[in-house]
Amino acid sequence: MDLTYTPEEEEFRTRLREWLGKALQGLPPKPSPDDWPGRRAYDLGWQRMLYDAGYGDVHWGASPTTRLIYLEETEKAGAPYVGAGFVGLLHAGPTIAAEGTPEQRARWLPPILRGQEVWCQGFSEPDAGSDLAALRTRARRDGDHYVVSGSKIWTSHAEVADWCELLVRTDPDAPKHRGISWLAMPMDAPGITVRPLKTLAGSAEFAEVFLDEVRVPVANRVGAENDGWRVTMVTLSFERGTAFVGEVVACRRVLRELAAEARANGRWDDPALRRRLGRLNAEFRALWRLTQWNVSEAEGTSGVPGVGGSVFKLRYSHARQELYDTAADVLGPASLDLDRPWTLDRLSSLSYTIAAGTSQIQRNIVAERILGLPKGR
Amino acid sequence: MRFQLTDDQRALRDGVRELLTRRFGPQQLRAAVEEPGRLDRALWRELGAAGFFALRLPEEEGGVGLGLPEAVLAFEEAGRALLPGPLVATHLAAGDAPGAATGETVVTDVGGCGLVEWLAAADVVRGDAAGAVPLRSVDPLTPLHRVAAAATADPVAVLLTAAEQLGSATRACELAVQHARTREQFGQPIGAFQAVKHLCAQMLVRAETARAAVYAAAVTADPADIDTARLLADDAAVRGARDCLQVHGGMGFTWEFEVHLHLKRTWVRTYRTGDATESEERLAAELLVEPA
Numbered sequence: 001m002d003l004t005y006t007p008e009e010e011e012f013r014t015r016l017r018e019w020l021g022k023a024l025q026g027l028p029p030k031p032s033p034d035d036w037p038g039r040r041a042y043d044l045g046w047q048r049m050l051y052d053a054g055y056g057d058v059h060w061g062a063s064p065t066t067r068l069i070y071l072e073e074t075e076k077a078g079a080p081y082v083g084a085g086f087v088g089l090l091h092a093g094p095t096i097a098a099e100g101t102p103e104q105r106a107r108w109l110p111p112i113l114r115g116q117e118v119w120c121q122g123f124s125e126p127d128a129g130s131d132l133a134a135l136r137t138r139a140r141r142d143g144d145h146y147v148v149s150g151s152k153i154w155t156s157h158a159e160v161a162d163w164c165e166l167l168v169r170t171d172p173d174a175p176k177h178r179g180i181s182w183l184a185m186p187m188d189a190p191g192i193t194v195r196p197l198k199t200l201a202g203s204a205e206f207a208e209v210f211l212d213e214v215r216v217p218v219a220n221r222v223g224a225e226n227d228g229w230r231v232t233m234v235t236l237s238f239e240r241g242t243a244f245v246g247e248v249v250a251c252r253r254v255l256r257e258l259a260a261e262a263r264a265n266g267r268w269d270d271p272a273l274r275r276r277l278g279r280l281n282a283e284f285r286a287l288w289r290l291t292q293w294n295v296s297e298a299e300g301t302s303g304v305p306g307v308g309g310s311v312f313k314l315r316y317s318h319a320r321q322e323l324y325d326t327a328a329d330v331l332g333p334a335s336l337d338l339d340r341p342w343t344l345d346r347l348s349s350l351s352y353t354i355a356a357g358t359s360q361i362q363r364n365i366v367a368e369r370i371l372g373l374p375k376g377r
Numbered sequence: 378m379r380f381q382l383t384d385d386q387r388a389l390r391d392g393v394r395e396l397l398t399r400r401f402g403p404q405q406l407r408a409a410v411e412e413p414g415r416l417d418r419a420l421w422r423e424l425g426a427a428g429f430f431a432l433r434l435p436e437e438e439g440g441v442g443l444g445l446p447e448a449v450l451a452f453e454e455a456g457r458a459l460l461p462g463p464l465v466a467t468h469l470a471a472g473d474a475p476g477a478a479t480g481e482t483v484v485t486d487v488g489g490c491g492l493v494e495w496l497a498a499a500d501v502v503r504g505d506a507a508g509a510v511p512l513r514s515v516d517p518l519t520p521l522h523r524v525a526a527a528a529t530a531d532p533v534a535v536l537l538t539a540a541e542q543l544g545s546a547t548r549a550c551e552l553a554v555q556h557a558r559t560r561e562q563f564g565q566p567i568g569a570f571q572a573v574k575h576l577c578a579q580m581l582v583r584a585e586t587a588r589a590a591v592y593a594a595a596v597t598a599d600p601a602d603i604d605t606a607r608l609l610a611d612d613a614a615v616r617g618a619r620d621c622l623q624v625h626g627g628m629g630f631t632w633e634f635e636v637h638l639h640l641k642r643t644w645v646r647t648y649r650t651g652d653a654t655e656s657e658e659r660l661a662a663e664l665l666v667e668p669a
Contacts (some may be wrong), residue, residue, distance in 0.1 A: 001446045002379045003596045006555035009378065065378050186582065259664035278657035281664055282590075282605040289380075289589035289602075296380040314582050361535075361580035364571065371554045371577055 001130055003292065005065070005250040009256075013069050019053055020077040033203050040160040042117060043083030047115030056113040060094045062244065064298040070243035081246065085199050087166050088112040088119035092165040098232050101225045107164070108184065122152040122185065122209060123232070130361045132167075133176045133229060137211060139168035139183065146170070146183065148191075148214045160340035161187045166216075184220040191215075194209070201347035202338075208323045239376070242298075243356075244316055247292055251323055252284045254342070256363035258323075262330045276326055283319045285375070287312070310357075310365045313370065315350035317359060324349045380593070382639075390450045396427055397458040403525060406635065411462055414520050416498040429464075430471045434478060440471070444477050445533070449540040449595040456544025456614075458647075460636050461518040463495045463539045464655060465568075465649070466503065474501050478554020487650025489529040494519050504528045516641035522592040522653075528649035532603050536594055538646050539606040542614035543584065543591050545639045547616075549621035552636060556625055567624075576620045583613035601663050604656035613642040 011014070028045065029147050031038030058070045059082075070245070082089055093112045096104055111117035126233060128135040137150025148168055164185040171179030185192075191214040196204040223231040258279055262268040294308045324346035328335035353359040367373040382390070399410075400420055409417070414546035424430065430667050432448050434440020441447075448468070455464055463485035467477050476482030496502065496509055497520060509522035521542030554577050557568030567573045587609040595600035622629035629636055647653065 001382060001592055001596050003593060005378050005645045068378075177407050207586070216611060246533070252639075256664050256668075257572040259661065263665060274661040275654060275657040278661035279608060280657075280660070281660040282608040285660075286586050289593040290586050292378065292380045293589040294591070296378060299379070300381060307443075308585075309587050311582050315586050358573070360571070362549065363575040366578040366581055367574040371550075371581060373554065373557055373574050373577060374566050376569045376571055376574070 004255075009065055009069060012066055013073060013283045016070065016073050017077070017140075017230050020079055023049055023053065023081055024077060024079060027172060030080075035258065036159050036204075040084050040157075042087050042116065043080065045083050046080045046083070047089070048114075049115075051114050052199060055116075057087045060097055062156060064295045067242055068245055068295045069246065071242065072249050074182070075246035075249040084118045085115065087121045087157065087161075087165065088163075088339075089281065091121055092119045092163070092184070095165065095231060095234055096184075096222055098234050099182075103249050104184075104222060111162075112117070117158055117162040118160055118165045120158045120187070121166060122164045122166040124154045125151060126153050130358055132232075133180065133211070135167055135180065137166070137252050139169075139170050143216075144218050145183075145215045146182070146218060148185070148211050150211050151301070152196075152209040152211070154206050155194075155209050156206045156290065158187070158209050159196060159204075163187060164209070167228055167232060170228075174226060177229045179226055180232070181225050182222045182228040182231045183216050183307075184222065185216050186230055189216065199348075200350065201344055212360060222367040231251070235314075242291075242295065244312070247320070248284060248287050250318065251286070251320060254327070255280055255284060258327055258330050258342075265330070267330050267332070273326075274330060276329065280319070280323055280326060283322070287316055287319060290315070295328055310362045311370075313356070314362045314366065319354050380596075386450055389447055391452060392456040393429070393437050393451045394429075394457075395452055396423070397460060401458050402462055403635070406459060406638070410517050410638070413517050414497060416495065418483075421462065422480040422484060425478065429476040430468050430480060431655075434471055438472070439478060444595075445536065445598055446544050446592065446595040448533075449513060449591060450538060451604050452540035453544040453547075453553040455540075455593075456541030456642075457548045458544070459642060461495075461517065463499060465541075466494075468537065469531060469534060470501065470503065473609070474503075477501070487526070487528040488649050489525050489527055489655075490532040490648040491647060493522040493524060494645070494649070496520070496522040516638070516645045518638060519642065519645045521645070527651070527661070528664050532598070532600055535607050535650045536591070536598075536603050539587075539591050539594070539603075539610035542610035542615075542646055543587050545643050546580070546584040546587060546610065546613035546617040549617035549639055550577065550637065552610055552612050553577050553580060553621040557630075573624060576624055578614075578648060581608075581619045584617060588611035601660060607650070607656050608653060608660075611643070611647050615640070615647065619645050631646045 031042050058067060059115040088195055089112060093109060095106050124131060125135050139146040139148045153275060166179055166183045166185045168183055169179050170181040191212040195208045197206050197208060199205050262273060267273050290312055294312060297308060325343055327342035328346060331340060334340050337343060368375055389408055400423060403438050403517055415659040428441040429451055432451060433442050443619035466486040469485040471478040474482055474484050477484050482500045483498060484492055484501040487493055487506055493509055496506060505526060506524050509524045514521040557573050560567050585595040590609040591606040594606035618636060621636045622640060625634060625636060628634050632643050648651040
């Protein structure tokens with residue numbers, strides 16, 4: 001058991017830190033959350049800066065430890081989050097890299113890495129949420145095209161995306177997991193309607209996407225026809241692996257700010273609140289150690305995070321909600337003020353036990369795939 | 378960074394587990410419960426010969442020359458097996474109490490909450506145990522005395538206790554899963570029901586998060602890491618034993634089934650090195666210190 005980094009890893013950290021110190025000074029001002037074109041340009045611009053500096057492929061080209069250092073250092077330096085690049089860099093990109101043909105990799109990966117194209121995710125449907133494999137969006141073959149009809153929901157960045165990683169049913173007669181295919185759908189194709197959805201935090205983070213006889217070339221299918229479920233599982237394990245590293249670093253910073261605020265406003269004198277903060281400190285320290293443990297494990301295997309990501313996600317999503325509930329405890333009635341720093345974060349944190357697999361589904365995964373308990377009916 | 382067990386560490390853990398399975402299996406555990414207060418001195422010497430107490434002593438002093446990570450792995454196994462006796466106190470005394478390293482001498486100490494474990498059976502007592510009053514211990518395998526003044530716990534004692542808690546947490550999860558896989562009701566294993574499945578999943582989540590915290594504290598020996606390990610391991614152990622009991626239904630409430638011994642021991646360990654609020658307060662105060 002060793003928590004020291006190799007000289008090469010330390011050198012990577014030093015170089016990155018130096019570059020961040022300079023690069024962040026040249027950043028344009030952050031656009032408002034409602035300005036979608038502005039957000040797209042800002043997030044892609046940051047990815048372009050990373051690419052030009054040689055860090056463009058850090059999310060899937062680098063070793064797990066290098067990725068960990070990258071996410072830790074960028075968060076500490078206050079660098080922009082992956083933003084509109086999220087699906088391209090952490091879902092679709094890794095999937096294409098792992099499962100795509102040489103032609104597909106050459107077509108789609110460089111624009112993701114250079115910050116030229118935005119991807120969105122068309123997985124969930126109104127009637128296929130936790131039971132994702134029940135999805136009904138239909139793709140019928142017509143020559144060298146699929147003709148796709150149906151609807152998708154919770155699609156982040158759909159308004160500004162160039163591509164959608166789309167799950168469709170290509171064999172309605174097969175068992176539900178075996179009739180699904182993974183397609184790259186151009187978002188400017190005729191027949192696509194995007195309707196933004198407002199979250200409970202008041203922001204337009206995601207959208208509904210309606211598909212009416214959309215023609216997608218068969219050449220845009222990644223993986224074999226009807227093998228899309230397996231292809232998708234590759235993507236999801238990425239999402240549950242190192243996706244939260246930067247956030248754990250951020251939560252530890254917020255926790256320090258909370259303690260300082262409690263000290264300033266007198267709440268610190270309440271021992272029950274102090275102990276709650278102390279427990280949260282233990283919680284996020286442990287989550288950081290669990291991250292290091294999982295990353296080391298991934299380093300020893302293929303680099304693809306395993307089901308251990310579900311253990312982490314379960315614990316982390318709960319801890320994040322507890323963090324912002326504690327923030328409200330520190331602020332008191334001021335926690336009702338949307339202009340105070342943690343109020344919106346508290347609202348956003350409510351999605352953590354739902355998005356990317358609800359906590360209930362994660363517990364099923366842990367129980368069935370790690371503990372070997374029988375599947376329920 | 379390679380934050381995983383090395384091959385040597387795996388071998389050490391397996392070796393301790395093998396020794397404890399052979400020398401302190403279910404039958405010996407049951408026998409020990411029937412004879413409360415008696416410490417198996419032959420087993421104690423065998424542990425000494427295997428290097429359990431001298432694990433961290435330098436080789437030139439007759440020790441094994443290993444570090445905290447290895448000690449944590451050994452104590453995790455002890456916790457898992459419910460091995461009785463003042464193991465932590467004797468391990469800590471191995472460098473200066475004659476005979477402690479070899480298991481000839483049994484050493485106990487005054488704990489962080491003013492409790493002394495195994496006072497009557499011990500050869501040496503560290504701290505002031507004058508006027509110690511026996512109490513009827515809730516744990517049949519840990520005789521307890523109470524003294525007026527509590528001692529300040531050694532951080533290593535806090536960590537090794539956390540390691541024992543981790544062992545109990547892991548064992549409780551295994552027992553619950555075994556039962557949930559085999560016990561059938563309504564025509565199927567009860568582990569197929571999400572209500573049971575989710576209890577088991579949460580046990581694993583708590584145990585594995587605690588494991589990362591305990592192992593990291595063993596590597597860094599940092600005081601805040603040790604407080605973290607303690608809080609996480611106490612929680613994983615106590616709640617794990619409770620959930621394991623629940624999954625076993627009526628069987629879980631019997632004297633015969635071992636889970637009550639885990640639960641009671643996890644309660645004892647919770648108070649061994651002082652109150653948990655001390656760890657919470659230290660970790661809260663740490664938030665006000667600027668990070669390096």
